[in-house]
Amino acid sequence: MIGLRSTKNTTEDFSEILKQWPIGRVRDFIGRRTSAEAGAAIESLGRTPVDLAALVSPAASGLLEPMAQRSAGLTRRRFGNILQFYAPLYVSNYCRNFCRYCGFNRGADVRRRALTVDEAMADAEYLSSEGFRHILLVSGEDPSRVPPEYFENLITLLCDRFASISIEIYPLDRDGYLRLVDAGADGLTLYQETYDPLVYTRMHPAGPKKDFRSRLRAIECGAAAGMQSLGIGALLGLSSWREEAFYIGMHALYLQRRYWRSHVSVSFPRMRRAAGGIAPQRSVDDSALVQMICALRLILPDAGLVLSTRESARLRDNLLPIGITRLSAASVTEPGGYVGGRRSGTQFEVQDKRSLREMADAVKERGFDPVLKDWDAAYRYDQGVSPQ
Amino acid sequence: MEPLVIGGRKFNSRLFIGTGKFGAGDIMSRAVRASGTELVTVALRRVELSGGEKDDDLLGRLDSESVLIVPNTSGARTAEEAVRIARLARAAGGYEWVKIEVVPDPDYLLPDGPETLKATEVLAAEGFNVMPYVNADPVLCLRLVEAGAVTVMPLGAPIGTNRGLRTRDMLEIIIEQATIPVVVDAGLGKPSHAADAIEMGADAVLVNTAVATAGDPVGMAQAFARAVSSAELAVDAAPREPRRPAEASSPLTGFLRDDA
Numbered sequence: 001m002i003g004l005r006s007t008k009n010t011t012e013d014f015s016e017i018l019k020q021w022p023i024g025r026v027r028d029f030i031g032r033r034t035s036a037e038a039g040a041a042i043e044s045l046g047r048t049p050v051d052l053a054a055l056v057s058p059a060a061s062g063l064l065e066p067m068a069q070r071s072a073g074l075t076r077r078r079f080g081n082i083l084q085f086y087a088p089l090y091v092s093n094y095c096r097n098f099c100r101y102c103g104f105n106r107g108a109d110v111r112r113r114a115l116t117v118d119e120a121m122a123d124a125e126y127l128s129s130e131g132f133r134h135i136l137l138v139s140g141e142d143p144s145r146v147p148p149e150y151f152e153n154l155i156t157l158l159c160d161r162f163a164s165i166s167i168e169i170y171p172l173d174r175d176g177y178l179r180l181v182d183a184g185a186d187g188l189t190l191y192q193e194t195y196d197p198l199v200y201t202r203m204h205p206a207g208p209k210k211d212f213r214s215r216l217r218a219i220e221c222g223a224a225a226g227m228q229s230l231g232i233g234a235l236l237g238l239s240s241w242r243e244e245a246f247y248i249g250m251h252a253l254y255l256q257r258r259y260w261r262s263h264v265s266v267s268f269p270r271m272r273r274a275a276g277g278i279a280p281q282r283s284v285d286d287s288a289l290v291q292m293i294c295a296l297r298l299i300l301p302d303a304g305l306v307l308s309t310r311e312s313a314r315l316r317d318n319l320l321p322i323g324i325t326r327l328s329a330a331s332v333t334e335p336g337g338y339v340g341g342r343r344s345g346t347q348f349e350v351q352d353k354r355s356l357r358e359m360a361d362a363v364k365e366r367g368f369d370p371v372l373k374d375w376d377a378a379y380r381y382d383q384g385v386s387p388q
Numbered sequence: 389m390e391p392l393v394i395g396g397r398k399f400n401s402r403l404f405i406g407t408g409k410f411g412a413g414d415i416m417s418r419a420v421r422a423s424g425t426e427l428v429t430v431a432l433r434r435v436e437l438s439g440g441e442k443d444d445d446l447l448g449r450l451d452s453e454s455v456l457i458v459p460n461t462s463g464a465r466t467a468e469e470a471v472r473i474a475r476l477a478r479a480a481g482g483y484e485w486v487k488i489e490v491v492p493d494p495d496y497l498l499p500d501g502p503e504t505l506k507a508t509e510v511l512a513a514e515g516f517n518v519m520p521y522v523n524a525d526p527v528l529c530l531r532l533v534e535a536g537a538v539t540v541m542p543l544g545a546p547i548g549t550n551r552g553l554r555t556r557d558m559l560e561i562i563i564e565q566a567t568i569p570v571v572v573d574a575g576l577g578k579p580s581h582a583a584d585a586i587e588m589g590a591d592a593v594l595v596n597t598a599v600a601t602a603g604d605p606v607g608m609a610q611a612f613a614r615a616v617s618s619a620e621l622a623v624d625a626a627p628r629e630p631r632r633p634a635e636a637s638s639p640l641t642g643f644l645r646d647d648a
Contacts, residue, residue, distance in 0.1 A: 040628065047564075068640035257567060260530050287644050318643040 013220050014254050015213050021250065023196050026053075026243050033057040042070050047253060047299055049246075055295035056245040064287065067294040071323040074301045083363050084304075084326045084371045085356060086134035087127045088168070090335045091115045091154070095140030097207035099193070100278050101235060101271055103348060104140045106207065113335045114145040117154050123338040124158055130330065130356050133163040133373035136189065138333075141170035141208060148176050152183045159184040163373045166229060170208070171218030177225035188222035189231030190215070191267065194238040195247035199281075203238060223259035230255055230262045231306065236289070237271030237280030245292045249299045256300070265304030265326065266296055272310055272348045286315060290322065297323035309352040313362070316352050320366055329359040389620045392591055394569050395485070395517035395538035397456065399426045402586060403616045404571065405609070406596030407431070408462060409548075415605050417449040423609035428455045429487050429594070431462040432477050458519065460487035467506035474511050485517040487541070497547045501528045505535060512536025521573055524555035529562045529570075540566065541594065543574035544585065548597045550577020553584055563589040579608075579615030586619035587627075 021029075030053045038060035041051035054060060060067065092114035093104045103110060115123070127135060135158065139146050151169065158165050166187030167180060177188065192215060194200050200212045209215060223230055232251055234244040252264045268289060271280040284292075293305060307316055307324045309331040316327065331350055332338050354362065360370040392399040404427040410416035420428055428450055435447055450457055459477040464470035470490050477483040488511070490503040504520045505528065512518045517538045522528055524542040532540050542562055545551035552575065553559060563570050569591035576582050582593045595612055602608035 064641045064644070065639055069637055072640055257565060260565065287641075290641055290644065314643075322640055 013217050014251055015216050017250060017254055018195070018216075018247070021049075021247070023198070023243060026246055027240070029053050030057045030242050030246060033059050035059040035062060038063055039066075042066055042298065045070075045074075045298060045301070049250070052249045052295070052299050053246055055298055056242045056249075056292065058242075060291065060295070061287070064291055064294070067298065068290065068322050071294040071297040072321050074297055075305075075321075075323045075325065078301055079325050081368045082371050083320065083324070083368045084134065085132065085329050085359065086136055086164075086166070086326065087130075087132040087356075088136045088138050088308075088328055088331050088333065089120065089123055089127065090138045090333055090337065091120050091150075092139040092142065092146045093335055094142040094145040095207075096142050097140075097209040098205050099207075099209065100203050100205070101238065101280075114139075114142075115335050117150065117157065119336055119340075120154055121157060123336060123340075124161060126338045128161045131372055132356065134166070135162045135164070136166045136168055136187070136328075138167075139169045143170055148172060148179060151185075152179055155180060155183040155185050164229075166231070168231070171215060172221065173218075174221040174225050177222045177227060181226045186227065187229035187231065188219065188227040189233075189267070190219045190222070191231075191233040191235060191269070192216060192247075192251070193235045195234060195244055195251070196239045199239045219255070220259070223255065223262050226261075228262055229265060229304070230259065231265045231267060231304075233267035233269060233306075235269055235271050236284040236292075237282055240282055241284045241288050241292060245295055249296055252296070252300050252303055256302075263302075263304065264300070265306055266300070267306040267308065268293060269308060269310055272351075289315075290319070293319065293323045309350045310348060311351055313352045313354055317362055317366065320363065320368060327359065327363075329354065329356045389624055392569060394519075394591075397517075399456075399592070401425050401427075401613070401616070402592040402620065403582065403613055404429065404592055404594040405599065406460075406573075406594055407600075408434075408460075409597050409600035410605075414449070416600075417451075419599055419605040419609040420450065420455065422606045422613070423599070424613045426455050427458060429458045429460045432459040432473050433463045435459065435481070456485065457483070458485040458487050459483050460489050460521075461507075462489045462491070464488075464490050464507075465492040465500075465503075466490065467503040467510070470503070470507040471510050474507075474516060475514075478516070484515070485519065486511060487519040487521060489521045499523055499543070501525060504528075505531055508532055508535040508537050519571070524558035524562060526558060526561040526565060530565060533566070533568055537568065539569045539571050539591075541571045541573040544572050544581065545575025547574040549575055550598055551575055552577060552581040553588070556588070559585070559588065559590070579611045582612050583615040583619035583622075586616055587622055589623075 033054040037054035041054045094112050094114055095104045095106050099105050155165050165185050167185050168189040197212050204210050219230055248266055255264050270284055273279050304325045305323050306326040308328045333348055363370045392402055401424045403423055403425050405420055405423050405425045406429045408431055461470040461473040464473055470488050474486040488504055488507050490500045491497050492500050499522050504522055508518050508520050512535055519539050519541055520532050520537050521541045529540040545554040571592045571594055572585040572590045573594040576593055576595050577598045585593050599605050599608045
């Protein structure tokens with residue numbers, strides 16, 4: 001009742017809510033939470049800012065096991081014993097931004113490549129033959145190399161082979177997203193990287209990504225355009241993970257309420273040192289990652305929680321039962337890397353190098369069912385069947 | 389709790405009173421006064437719009453200074469009829485608020501969701517403060533918010549049944565998802581039911597049958613008023629959730645210690 005409600009109806013976009021929660025206030029707010037409040041949040045599954053802050057606070061560090069138990073239970077109740085797989089398809093590593101942590105940043109000395117539609121289709125066919133039915137198109141931010149029309153064409157072609165097509169590309173406006181939705185895209189992933197505006201400014205000194213607020217707004221443009229799945233996250237290691245986790249929780253709750261037709265998912269990319277990039281600024285150890293996953297599951301029982309191949313096989317296996325619902329597998333993070341071999345730079349080092357089949361076996365061994373197809377693009381199109 | 393605001397208007401009481409089951413007599417106005425309510429709904433079909441004979445007029449007995457009178461469209465069976473009634477109320481009485489009731493089913497008196505949504509769209513676009521009465525259907529409530537309603541009024545139980553919050557699970561979802569105030573309407577038979585709704589997170593309750601048909605309507609109105617304000621105090625006092633019994637299971641975070 002004292003949650004986000006009072007602010008919801010009048011809010012223009014999430015940045016209005018962020019204004020009420022400057023980083024100093026959030027740090028202090030989290031710091032004041034008690035273990036009694038954390039215990040109450042685990043019991044009650046409340047979704048107020050106090051609950052969220054308590055769950056990510058140092059006061060909850062001693063409650064990791066009960067948090068994990070509750071989180072695992074909630075995840076099974078909502079998602080069953082199912083884990084969904086997807087593969088990223090990198091189409092271009094050209095970029096106009098200077099993100100200091102990224103292997104694709106404009107100043108980085110990496111071999112650049114933008115796949116032609118045919119080359120991208122070759123990688124896609126490889127992924128399809130491996131069994132993937134959900135695909136995530138990834139590119140750097142340089143629309144002159146891979147313009148929106150490029151994605152429109154590619155997505156239209158991919159619809160035949162993939163049940164679900166998501167994008168993780170440069171931000172577009174509502175009309176831009178609308179065109180891709182019409183072409184067949186159903187998911188938008190756009191990480192804010194950090195919710196701390198000062199750190200954001202430091203990390204993005206130049207390029208179109210420099211503007212914190214316009215990046216924050218883009219995910220809502222996608223939601224308004226009808227993207228069914230919205231993926232958010234922070235690059236863990238840029239700033240303190242507790243504050244990031246709090247902001248992610250608030251952002252997800254906001255998106256769920258305002259864009260109630262879309263499904264929100266949260267990713268947990270831990271920063272890896274990339275070629276040409278800086279080292280992580282703040283450490284996020286495994287316990288922190290567990291606490292963050294559990295805290296967000298308790299606050300967001302319906303959200304997809306995503307883990308990429310940035311994490312080791314051992315850690316991924318251990319995190320499976322706790323709250324994760326979606327995994328990438330056998331990822332190659334360079335354009336053309338699936339069929340062409342290593343010819344260009346990677347975005348980050350993949351830790352878990354298992355193939356989809358090996359992943360599926362590992363998942364089954366732990367009592368889960370791997371799911372490769374969980375949607376069908378055909379649902380969205382007129383199949384020539386009408387009620388009368 | 390902070391004062392309730394609906395459609396830009398502040399309400400000091402979270403108890404609303406319906407008048408459908410009252411006669412036009414003195415009892416109704418005394419019960420309304422005793423309840424402390426600031427919002428009363430009145431069926432337009434019972435209002436003498438021509439301004440003629442006032443003896444049997446509900447409106448003549450209500451103090452429009454202290455309570456907001458909201459005409460309802462009771463009797464309407466389609467969106468079109470509800471829209472017509474609302475326009476009539478505005479034209480004849482200057483009413484800018486309307487509670488939409490579209491009830492095609494004469495037995496259980498359950499509201500028609502799709503027709504209510506249609507009427508809400510039309511009337512909200514015409515600038516009315518629309519308060520739709522609906523079944524406890526969370527998705528319908530989300531659609532009504534988009535249509536421009538100023539509140540949603542899901543039922544707690546079929547109207548007139550006095551059975552309390554039978555739609556509890558759905559009401560919880562509606563309240564959780566709501567971006568506008570939620571008024572639990574219909575089915576509240578006892579003050580404890582009203583308190584239950586407020587404790588659950590509803591913004592207000594609307595009561596008619598339970599007060600109008602009580603042996604002592606004035607006393608019952610007072611009882612509801614106290615139940616609602618005591619629940620408000622309780623919400624502010626942040627009650628603890630009941631504890632779940634412990635569940636024994638194998639540890640999920642042991643792997644963190646194996647690393648050490």
